[in-house]
Amino acid sequence: MTETSRIRNFCIIAHIDHGKSTLADRLLELTHAVADRDMREQYLDKMDLERERGITIKAQAVRLTHQAGGQTYELNLIDTPGHVDFTYEVSRSLAACEGAVLLVDAAQGIEAQTLANFHLARDAGLVILPVLNKIDLPAADVEGTAAELAELVGCERDDVLAVSGKTGEGVTALLETVIAKVPPPEGSRSDPLRALIFDSSFDTYRGVIAYVRVKDGVLRTRAKLHAAAARMDWEAEEAGVFAPEAVPVAELGPGEVGYLVTGLKDVHQVKVGDTITSQGRDRAHEPLPGYREPKPMVWSGLFPAEGGDYGALRDALDRLKLNDAALVFEPETSGALGFGFRCGFLGLLHMDIVKERLEREFGLELIATAPNVEFHVVRGDETIVVHNPSEMPHAGTYDRVEEPMVLATIITPSDFLGAVLELCQGRRGEMVDMKYLSTTRVEVHYHLPLAEIIFDFFDQLKSKTRGYASLDYESWGYEASELVRVDVLLHGEPVDAFSSVVHRDKAASYGRAMVERLRELIPRQLFDVAIQASIGSRIVARETVKAKRKDVLAKCYGGDITRKRKLLEQQKKGKARLRRVGRVDVPQEAFIAALRVDQGERR
Amino acid sequence: MSAGIYVHVPFCLTRCGYCDFNAYAGLDHLRPRYVRALLAEASLAAAAWDGEEVVSVFLGGGTPTTLDAADLKAVLVHLRERFAVTHDAEVTIEANPDTVDAPKLTALLESGFERLSMGAQSFDTAVLASLERVHGPDAVRRAMAAAREAGHANVSLDLIYGAQGESLASWERTLREAIALAPEHVSAYALTVEPSTPLGRQIALGARPAPDPDLQADMFGLACQLLGEAGYGHYEVSNWARPGFECRHNLGYWERRPYLGLGAGAHSYRDDRRWWNVRPPEDYLRQVEAGRVPIGGEERLEPSDAYLEEVFLRLRILEGIPSSWVEPQTAAPFLESGLLRRADDALVPTERGMLLLNELVLALAG
Numbered sequence: 018m019t020e021t022s023r024i025r026n027f028c029i030i031a032h033i034d035h036g037k038s039t040l041a042d043r044l045l046e047l048t049h050a051v052a053d054r055d056m057r058e059q060y061l062d063k064m065d066l067e068r069e070r071g072i073t074i075k076a077q078a079v080r081l082t083h084q085a086g087g088q089t090y091e092l093n094l095i096d097t098p099g100h101v102d103f104t105y106e107v108s109r110s111l112a113a114c115e116g117a118v119l120l121v122d123a124a125q126g127i128e129a130q131t132l133a134n135f136h137l138a139r140d141a142g143l144v145i146l147p148v149l150n151k152i153d154l155p156a157a158d159v160e161g162t163a164a165e166l167a168e169l170v171g172c173e174r175d176d177v178l179a180v181s182g183k184t185g186e187g188v189t190a191l192l193e194t195v196i197a198k199v200p201p202p203e204g205s206r207s208d209p210l211r212a213l214i215f216d217s218s219f220d221t222y223r224g225v226i227a228y229v230r231v232k233d234g235v236l237r238t239r240a241k242l243h244a245a246a247a248r249m250d251w252e253a254e255e256a257g258v259f260a261p262e263a264v265p266v267a268e269l270g271p272g273e274v275g276y277l278v279t280g281l282k283d284v285h286q287v288k289v290g291d292t293i294t295s296q297g298r299d300r301a302h303e304p305l306p307g308y309r310e311p312k313p314m315v316w317s318g319l320f321p322a323e324g325g326d327y328g329a330l331r332d333a334l335d336r337l338k339l340n341d342a343a344l345v346f347e348p349e350t351s352g353a354l355g356f357g358f359r360c361g362f363l364g365l366l367h368m369d370i371v372k373e374r375l376e377r378e379f380g381l382e383l384i385a386t387a388p389n390v391e392f393h394v395v396r397g398d399e400t401i402v403v404h405n406p407s408e409m410p411h412a413g414t415y416d417r418v419e420e421p422m423v424l425a426t427i428i429t430p431s432d433f434l435g436a437v438l439e440l441c442q443g444r445r446g447e448m449v450d451m452k453y454l455s456t457t458r459v460e461v462h463y464h465l466p467l468a469e470i471i472f473d474f475f476d477q478l479k480s481k482t483r484g485y486a487s488l489d490y491e492s493w494g495y496e497a498s499e500l501v502r503v504d505v506l507l508h509g510e511p512v513d514a515f516s517s518v519v520h521r522d523k524a525a526s527y528g529r530a531m532v533e534r535l536r537e538l539i540p541r542q543l544f545d546v547a548i549q550a551s552i553g554s555r556i557v558a559r560e561t562v563k564a565k566r567k568d569v570l571a572k573c574y575g576g577d578i579t580r581k582r583k584l585l586e587q588q589k590k591g592k593a594r595l596r597r598v599g600r601v602d603v604p605q606e607a608f609i610a611a612l613r614v615d616q617g618e619r620r
Numbered sequence: 621m622s623a624g625i626y627v628h629v630p631f632c633l634t635r636c637g638y639c640d641f642n643a644y645a646g647l648d649h650l651r652p653r654y655v656r657a658l659l660a661e662a663s664l665a666a667a668a669w670d671g672e673e674v675v676s677v678f679l680g681g682g683t684p685t686t687l688d689a690a691d692l693k694a695v696l697v698h699l700r701e702r703f704a705v706t707h708d709a710e711v712t713i714e715a716n717p718d719t720v721d722a723p724k725l726t727a728l729l730e731s732g733f734e735r736l737s738m739g740a741q742s743f744d745t746a747v748l749a750s751l752e753r754v755h756g757p758d759a760v761r762r763a764m765a766a767a768r769e770a771g772h773a774n775v776s777l778d779l780i781y782g783a784q785g786e787s788l789a790s791w792e793r794t795l796r797e798a799i800a801l802a803p804e805h806v807s808a809y810a811l812t813v814e815p816s817t818p819l820g821r822q823i824a825l826g827a828r829p830a831p832d833p834d835l836q837a838d839m840f841g842l843a844c845q846l847l848g849e850a851g852y853g854h855y856e857v858s859n860w861a862r863p864g865f866e867c868r869h870n871l872g873y874w875e876r877r878p879y880l881g882l883g884a885g886a887h888s889y890r891d892d893r894r895w896w897n898v899r900p901p902e903d904y905l906r907q908v909e910a911g912r913v914p915i916g917g918e919e920r921l922e923p924s925d926a927y928l929e930e931v932f933l934r935l936r937i938l939e940g941i942p943s944s945w946v947e948p949q950t951a952a953p954f955l956e957s958g959l960l961r962r963a964d965d966a967l968v969p970t971e972r973g974m975l976l977l978n979e980l981v982l983a984l985a986g
Contacts, residue, residue, distance in 0.1 A: 570812070
């Protein structure tokens with residue numbers, strides 16, 4: 018156990034691609050945490066998925082030791098997820114720190130995500146160390162970006178450090194600054210135990226692993242523990258630290274960061290943000306502040322592409338849920354897609370990750386409905402929560418519908434300001450304020466419906482600003498809105514999977530677009546197929562897929578008979594992959610293509 | 621059971637862009653060896669077909685008429701020696717208008733080729749060009765006249781519709797020209813794009829448009845109408861004939877009677893076994909010259925395969941399938957929508973049904 022005076026707990030806040038993982042690699046090397054021969058790039062991003070996407074999903078805490086002024090310091094580097102989907106997780110990681118390195122790419126400048134996490138860190142009372150990265154790049158604008166950063170943090174230009182994660186330049190100075198400026202943790206060994214769970218993961222052999230920061234008291238291996246929010250009693254099978262591989266320790270004292278092997282089999286019993294204390298009379302009276310239940314923001318129906326895989330999908334979701342406390346799902350039966358699950362996600366990235374893991378790790382082929390937000394339908398004193406557009410009641414049966422709003426922060430080069438404002442206005446946005454970060458960069462705040470953001474907003478923003486703008490957002494409550502449900506009918510039968518809730522002003526054009534898209538995707542049948550979009554009983558768009566007239570092999574002689582029979586057998590197999598909606602056969606691919614939201618890389 | 625013999629001649633003057641048959645231009649030097657090999661293969665195969673009555677012989681290709689009349693005659697004489705070819709057997713040879721003249725047509729008739737199947741394809745110069753056929757419409761008229769003059773009394777014309785550049789009006793002209801020549805038999809095929817052909821590749825690359833299936837459907841309707849009015853009976857999806865002139869050999873395929881195929885890539889069928897010769901002419905020659913049966917592969921039809929073929933072929937020749945083969949509720953929607961009709965105790969495709977035959981087969985046999 019280390020004296021609190023020689024402990025520093027800090028994290029690195031950075032926008033995607035601003036070099037956080039590379040800097041972490043240098044810190045590991047410089048503190049000899051990893052032997053040279055074991056070093057690999059992005060050491061801390063363990064999962065394959067993380068490595069490929071270059072992002073960090075799970076927080077990690079690494080203990081580094083560093084000598085300075087004749088003393089040995091214990092530095093706990095707490096890695097935080099950088100994506101807007103995981104704001105709550107970020108806030109819990111920040112709560113485990115006393116300081117934050119605000120890392121900005123000297124060639125890119127401050128981005129929206131940097132800003133959002135900076136505000137979170139400042140609100141959490143952390144000491145902020147502004148650092149420029151990638152100063153070795155020819156395009157680096159060290160002076161300009163340093164000025165921007167000093168202005169944001171409210172410090173002197175000289176307080177802004179400059180490093181290169183790639184070459185290692187300035188990294189030793191950074192470590193020394195962390196020791197000098199980040200305050201040591203407070204907390205007393207003699208107080209009742211209070212430790213914050215800031216993340217968790219699931220290990221097949223050892224059960225749930227909790228990542229903890231001890232605030233008060235001492236957390237010992239074999240201690241009998243109580244989790245306040247989960248109201249669970251369990252025993253610490255093992256306490257340890259990541260250095261960076263797991264190393265068991267006898268105890269974690271105040272201010273220390275490490276892991277706990279809980280032996281529990283369900284990650285839901287170990288909630289991020291929960292407080293761990295002792296059982297019995299040593300129990301702390303007040304849990305640590307800030308806990309909340311994970312709240313899904315985006316919903317989508319997931320269905321097995323091949324009919325029979327429902328059980329496999331359920332098992333896979335159950336397995337994923339073991340180490341993803343934010344994932345929620347409930348069975349859903351779709352007239353068009355059969356048995357599946359309506360799943361709730363923290364955001365689009367979270368949704369993509371879950372879908373990708375289901376497909377990659379469990380080998381499932383999925384059809385996902387277009388993502389939607391949670392609507393509140395108010396009728397008198399009653400509020401109905403709707404997660405599925407096809408369950409949205411029709412207009413006239415309720416008083417109002419409310420939809421979730423966000424406060425979006427967009428940073429863009431001023432050249433593209435017009436395009437950004439136009440995009441936001443077009444998405445029912447209301448500008449809150451706007452300020453120039455420098456003569457060439459603008460920060461804009463907008464109130465936007467979340468529903469407008471989860472479609473192709475981010476892609477549009479990137480394409481309209483040649484990739485330069487960045488976006489972050491936070492929840493901003495619910496507001497009443499003129500929303501209507503648009504249904505799509507095939508040959509007179511509504512197809513639940515295609516229902517959507519959209520703003521009244523956009524409903525007709527949405528319906529038209531959907532109908533036109535489907536007209537291209539639905540193969541000709543033996544009869545004319547009407548494709549219609551309706552709002553209530555009013556048809557707002559209609560297209561027809563004309564009946565197929567010719568499907569016959571022209572020639573069939575001698576040797577051809579074998580080949581023609583095989584063609585027919587192939588055609589038969591193709592038919593087996595069709596889903597029947599009423600009388601209409603719809604290929605799987607049509608569902609996938611019609612429901613796809615082209616988001617490109619969402620980050 | 622009355623069998624047929626098919627003889628494949630893989631030589632062509634040129635290769636047409638749409639054709640995926642086992643046919644080659646520029647292999648003319650192989651012709652003498654090939655004729656000898658055909659004779660040798662027939663001798664090898666004959667024992668197994670001993671006692672099987674052969675009611676039709678069909679020389680197809682490629683272009684069989686690229687062979688000399690004497691060689692063709694030798695082949696036919698040899699077959700008659702080795703097999704129980706009946707005396708009134710139907711003996712057909714495919715002829716390309718450019719490879720026949722009056723003396724050759726006379727020689728063919730005298731040798732016993734009493735049925736002539738002429739690859740006319742179209743009477744529209746632009747359509748012929750788009751099909752990469754080397755002959756013009758006049759060549760067809762001349763060849764037809766020469767055939768009649770030589771005494772040929774059983775001539776079939778092959779037509780293709782739906783090629784790039786063909787309109788309903790030009791197809792109508794082609795049909796009327798064909799009818800005016802008064803052949804005994806007409807085959808009219810919708811142009812089918814095979815991916816492995818130059819045409820297929822051009823379409824896949826977007827360099828040429830794919831045939832429009834709706835236009836082809838209209839063209840089929842027009843063929844049914846005009847040929848019907850001219851007294852031709854529609855007896856298979858793509859075949860029409862004056863009464864009594866239906867092609868016995870081809871009916872053999874569709875009625876699932878046995879057939880022996882001789883020559884490169886030719887298929888044979890007997891007792892639910894189908895086998896085929898190696899395709900490349902050189903390979904075929906080497907095998908036969910070494911005294912081996914030049915077999916390239918075979919399949920044994922499972923009962924389910926055989927059933928699918930039976931249904932599919934019976935529907936093609938408008939014989940239809942017995943009502944008892946199909947659950948009434950399966951057939952009902954097709955009877956209602958007019959794709960099937962009831963004839964005595966059989967379910968028979970209507971004209972519209974013929975165009976959607978694949979759908980019908982899958983629904984009724986699937």
